[in-house]
Amino acid sequence: xxxxxxxxxxxxxxxxxxxxxxxxxxxxxxxxxxxxxxxxxxxxxxxxxxxxxxxxxxxxxxxxxxxxxxxxxxxxxxxxxxxxxxxxxxxxxxxxxxxxxxxxxxxxxxxxxxxxxxxxxxxxxxxxxxxxxxxxxxxxxxxxxxxxxxxxxxxxxxxxxxxxxxxxxxxxxxxxxxxxxxxxxxxxxxxxxxxxxxxxxxxxxxxxxxxxxxxxx
Amino acid sequence: xxxxxxxxxxxxxxxxxxxxxxxxxxxxxxxxxxxxxxxxxxxxxxxxxxxxxxxxxxxxxxxxxxxxxxxxxxxxxxxxxxxxxxxxxxx
Numbered sequence: 001x002x003x004x005x006x007x008x009x010x011x012x013x014x015x016x017x018x019x020x021x022x023x024x025x026x027x028x029x030x031x032x033x034x035x036x037x038x039x040x041x042x043x044x045x046x047x048x049x050x051x052x053x054x055x056x057x058x059x060x061x062x063x064x065x066x067x068x069x070x071x072x073x074x075x076x077x078x079x080x081x082x083x084x085x086x087x088x089x090x091x092x093x094x095x096x097x098x099x100x101x102x103x104x105x106x107x108x109x110x111x112x113x114x115x116x117x118x119x120x121x122x123x124x125x126x127x128x129x130x131x132x133x134x135x136x137x138x139x140x141x142x143x144x145x146x147x148x149x150x151x152x153x154x155x156x157x158x159x160x161x162x163x164x165x166x167x168x169x170x171x172x173x174x175x176x177x178x179x180x181x182x183x184x185x186x187x188x189x190x191x192x193x194x195x196x197x198x199x200x201x202x203x204x205x206x207x208x209x210x211x212x213x214x215x216x217x
Numbered sequence: 218x219x220x221x222x223x224x225x226x227x228x229x230x231x232x233x234x235x236x237x238x239x240x241x242x243x244x245x246x247x248x249x250x251x252x253x254x255x256x257x258x259x260x261x262x263x264x265x266x267x268x269x270x271x272x273x274x275x276x277x278x279x280x281x282x283x284x285x286x287x288x289x290x291x292x293x294x295x296x297x298x299x300x301x302x303x304x305x306x307x308x
Contacts, residue, residue: 025246032222032272044282045222045272047250050257051264074282133303135282140295142285146231147292166296173296173303180306 027120028071043073069126076135080184110174133177222272224249229267
């Protein structure tokens, strides 16, 4: 889509009270109710805002019709990777034909979670399944993006050195959380963690020192 | 019987991480969505303002899954807290 087409689409969405979003609202509520009633899972829901739809169209040069996360649910639970897999299995069984995007294996700039795209009444509903640590990481990153610009979530370099250091810490933390989640209960005793994570912690220590002096952009 | 899901309108200023408004709009999603559209139109010229509608069984559930709107920490502080909580869980 060209820039002017995207701008026109933005205007249309705003003028028409966004029928595309409204059309996703009911399937999203249905999926949320199913998770609750059948699996006893309390998911929270959100519809993408018009501004974030426009941002995504600009960033990914995609089309509104193919956007799969206009409607989204989020499930956060204190669990390890095996339990997360089990939960994902239960959810995909509840929504036959759903697709799984495992971002633990292919993190998106450090972001790790499992996203399930369920089709409900022919509309895609994205169900994000996160462990507590994966969620904590994602929330901190979102907060950083609020302050420093949302592009940092997609690989854009921040403007200040302090912000770049914080981002470097986030990258290391993502790897640290990956190692820890692969070895639940073993913590730093797991061989992989001993070999790799102690080195990461040293890196963190080196980076964290100057952070107190200025962490803004 | 399960508790009905509430629709919460969140108005948030990104750059300062201020939660400007958090309002329980009740349990009727179409009516809540209409309110969100109206508010979003009002704020459309300010890209720093995020207007979002979140559905949850309680505000506590929202604080867990969307904590970003409710925590006003500096970037450095939130990263340091994450380091502390992550390393604490590894022990």
